[in-house]
Amino acid sequence: MNSTDLLIEAYGRIQFAVHGAVDGASVDTLTFRADADANTVAWLVWHLARVQDDHVAELAGREQTWTEGGWEQKFGLPFEASATGYGHSSDEVAAVRVDAELLRGYYDAVHATTLAYLSTLTEADLDDVIDRRWTPAVTRGVRLVSVIGDDLEHAGQAALLRGIAERLG
Numbered sequence: 001m002n003s004t005d006l007l008i009e010a011y012g013r014i015q016f017a018v019h020g021a022v023d024g025a026s027v028d029t030l031t032f033r034a035d036a037d038a039n040t041v042a043w044l045v046w047h048l049a050r051v052q053d054d055h056v057a058e059l060a061g062r063e064q065t066w067t068e069g070g071w072e073q074k075f076g077l078p079f080e081a082s083a084t085g086y087g088h089s090s091d092e093v094a095a096v097r098v099d100a101e102l103l104r105g106y107y108d109a110v111h112a113t114t115l116a117y118l119s120t121l122t123e124a125d126l127d128d129v130i131d132r133r134w135t136p137a138v139t140r141g142v143r144l145v146s147v148i149g150d151d152l153e154h155a156g157q158a159a160l161l162r163g164i165a166e167r168l169g
Contacts (some may be wrong), residue, residue: 003141004121010148011118014052015111017155018045021162022100022107031097032165036090041158041165042103043096046075047085048154049107052114054084055147059130059140060117071106118144 022030022045030042039047050066057064066072072081078095085092126141138146 003123003126004118007118007121007141007144007148008115010145011111011114014048014148014151014155015107017152017159018048018107019104021045021155021158022103025100025162027097027099029162029165030100030103031094032161032168033094034161034164037093039093039157039161040096041161042098043085043088043093044154044158044161045103045107046096046098047088048151048158049103049110050084051086052147052151053110054082055143056110056114056117059143060113060120062113065106065109065113069106069109071109074102075106 021041025041027042031040033040053064053066062068067081075096075098077083079092121140126139126144128140129137130140130143131138
């Protein structure tokens with residue numbers, strides 16, 4: 001197994017976790033808030049998909065699935081097309097009120113474009129420095145692993161929130 005195969009496996013685990021967090025969940029479950037300012041399952045999954053889409057599109061030098069695939073219009077959110085959720089207010093979190101099918105559809109579209117991109121990479125590509133603003137400089141491989149870590153964390157948070165929401169009824 002090479003590095004690209006490992007990345008493909010890891011991104012597959014994100015997809016599995018996202019499906020577990022959203023499949024069959026009602027809009028009420030997806031928008032449950034543990035307190036007035038807490039994130040929701042819907043926002044967490046939207047955010048993790050947006051970050052993955054944004055970062056992988058930048059690495060691949062292509063348009064984001066969010067705009068290219070018409071997902072921005074399908075979601076109809078009151079955000080700029082470039083929004084990924086970083087710095088969102090409590091009201092902005094609450095604005096992400098969509099159903100499980102839409103969330104899963106967007107994530108799966110992002111996942112498909114991610115896998116297509118990963119399949120083009122060589123071992124040497126993963127060592128390309130893509131961001132010198134950090135010490136040490138960030139390589140393509142490090143950025144891809146960073147997205148995995150962030151996405152898995154948010155998917156786990158979404159699964160926990162779903163469980164709490166369903167237990168509370």
